[in-house]
Amino acid sequence: RAPIAIVAAMHEELGALLALMPDEQRVRVPGRDFWVGHLHGQPVVAVLSRIGKVAAAITATVLLERFGVRAIVFTGVAGGLAPGVNVGDVVVATQLLQHDLDASPIFPKYEVPLMGLSRFAADATMADALAAVAETTLRDPVALLGQEAVDEFGLRSPRVHRGLLVSGDRFVSTTAESAALQRALPDALAVEMEGASVAQVCHDYGVPFAAMRTISDRADDAAHGDFSRFVVAVASRYSLALVDAWLAS
Numbered sequence: 433r434a435p436i437a438i439v440a441a442m443h444e445e446l447g448a449l450l451a452l453m454p455d456e457q458r459v460r461v462p463g464r465d466f467w468v469g470h471l472h473g474q475p476v477v478a479v480l481s482r483i484g485k486v487a488a489a490i491t492a493t494v495l496l497e498r499f500g501v502r503a504i505v506f507t508g509v510a511g512g513l514a515p516g517v518n519v520g521d522v523v524v525a526t527q528l529l530q531h532d533l534d535a536s537p538i539f540p541k542y543e544v545p546l547m548g549l550s551r552f553a554a555d556a557t558m559a560d561a562l563a564a565v566a567e568t569t570l571r572d573p574v575a576l577l578g579q580e581a582v583d584e585f586g587l588r589s590p591r592v593h594r595g596l597l598v599s600g601d602r603f604v605s606t607t608a609e610s611a612a613l614q615r616a617l618p619d620a621l622a623v624e625m626e627g628a629s630v631a632q633v634c635h636d637y638g639v640p641f642a643a644m645r646t647i648s649d650r651a652d653d654a655a656h657g658d659f660s661r662f663v664v665a666v667a668s669r670y671s672l673a674l675v676d677a678w679l680a681s
């Protein structure tokens with residue numbers, strides 16, 4: 433059976449899951465390490481894409497060409513855009529778009545030239561399953577993370593949002609840029625730097641894709657690079673709990 437790929441941009445986002453892969457075999461491809469193994473008896477390839485759309489697209493292509501994966505799931509963190517998408521919540525993408533792609537006036541803004549598409553659909557079956565598993569698995573943050581982390585980050589039981597996830601080669605860290613994104617794309621729930629490029633590769637190959645992100649910041653003036661403690665203490669645990677429960681289901 434062909435493996436499922438589990439991808440995150442940075443080690444902090446996937447460390448908890450990588451530590452759990454018992455029969456890990458590390459395959460080195462220039463620029464990246466691929467962990468080939470099993471979780472709940474299912475063949476899995478886990479990999480860190482590195483940050484940004486190009487790095488993520490290369491990773492997806494290697495996963496498809498060299499490892500023959502049958503599906504790709506991207507996980508990690510994102511900045512919340514829409515009102516009510518708060519730190520500690522979870523977003524499961526139903527659609528993905530590259531917010532920094534603009535070949536107008538030759539092509540409509542956001543449209544991938546010559547594809548006639550700006551929004552790539554996530555695989556509905558995987559997205560539904562991940563959202564359903566998130567609703568139950570992540571209900572009790574104290575059980576998953578411990579009281580200390582819950583207090584430190586003021587967490588509640590995460591709300592699981594479903595909808596548009598936007599990607600671009602920018603860490604959005606000003607209230608002005610976040611507001612501009614919300615005006616331009618009012619249904620965008622959250623912003624990150626990889627998902628939509630992987631969705632485009634998977635669309636070309638006809639392979640199912642899904643993305644689940646924990647909200648680490650609100651993509652505003654308070655969203656600086658110093659979030660690694662949140663990523664390690666919260667987001668990587670949520671990713672592990674969710675992927676683990678999903679693969680077991």
Ligand code: ADE
Binds near residue numbers: 602648
């Ligand atoms: N990933 C997490 N937070 C982000 C932000 N504010 N902008 C882009 N990518 C992110």
